[in-house]
Amino acid sequence: MDFSDIYQRIKFEAYEISEEERSQLTDYLKSAGSAYRLESNAAILVFCYSSEPTAENVTLVRKFLAKDAVDYSRSAAVAGLYRVWKLGAAADINxxxxxxxxxLDESRHDTSLAAIGCAFLLMHRLNDRRLSTALMRLLETLxxxxxxxxxxxxxLFIHACWSAYDNWALNNGQRRTHFDAIEEALPVYWDRQKYLLEPIN
Structure with missing residues (x-):
């Protein structure tokens, strides 16, 4: 199966996978070496977009969060669990x-990019102040x-600033934009409290 091709078709053509494809996809994700393959990134995203977050499905995707999983595939598991399925239980926040x-672990760069975006998304959706505090700390560290x-x-810094702005804009009816330059990220950083939750006094 060409997981990347199927993912693009799901994303842009509203494609629905067949039962045969679903069976092959599930077998692949359950296979012993799938956590160590780059192609698992697209496979995970196809699975999450085409499946419900049942306990069994969540357990299968969480396999790819493992410390020794390929970073690129782990990033897809993060996106699938928290952006596609929008899980937000206490364990997910943890x-x-x-x-x-x-x-700051360079070996987890893709995972970090995904986690930052998902954290801003869930921070607003759940009004979660632990995430807000952690994101403030991360912005300052970066x-x-x-x-x-x-x-x-x-x-990471540019992505964090863009995620801060984009999710704030989405939640406040403001114009969304994309930027990928330090010069555009810095104004968001200087006004960073605006894009986080108000602290409790």
Whole structure:
């Protein structure tokens, strides 16, 4: 199966997978080595977009959150669980907080990008102040690393600022935009409290 092709068709053509494809997809995800293959990224996304978040399905996708899973595939599991299925139980928030805490680990770059976006999404949807506090801390940490000329964090910093703005805009009826330059990210950072939840006094 060409998981990438099927994912594109689901995304842009409202394609619905057949029962035979679903069976092959599930067998692939359950196979022993799937957590270590890059093609699992598209397979996971196809699975999440075409399945309901039953306990069995969630357990299967959570397999790809493992520490030794391929980062690219782990990022798809994060997106599938928290963006596609929008899971938000206490255990899910704890997982996201754990992923955010590991954002400076270069071996988890794709996972961190996915987790940051999902954390902003769930922060607004659930009005979760633990996520807000963690995201504020992360933004400040990334900015500190940026000032130390740590090139690794540039993409993370821009993505975090864009995610902060985009999810705020989505929740406040404002115009959404995309940016990928430091010069566009910095104004969001300087006004970062605006894009997070108000602290409890």
């Amino acid at each position: 997982d996201l907080l754990g992923f955010l805490a590991l954002s 900015h500190d690393e940026l000032r130390r000329e740590n090139d690794f964090v540039i993409r």
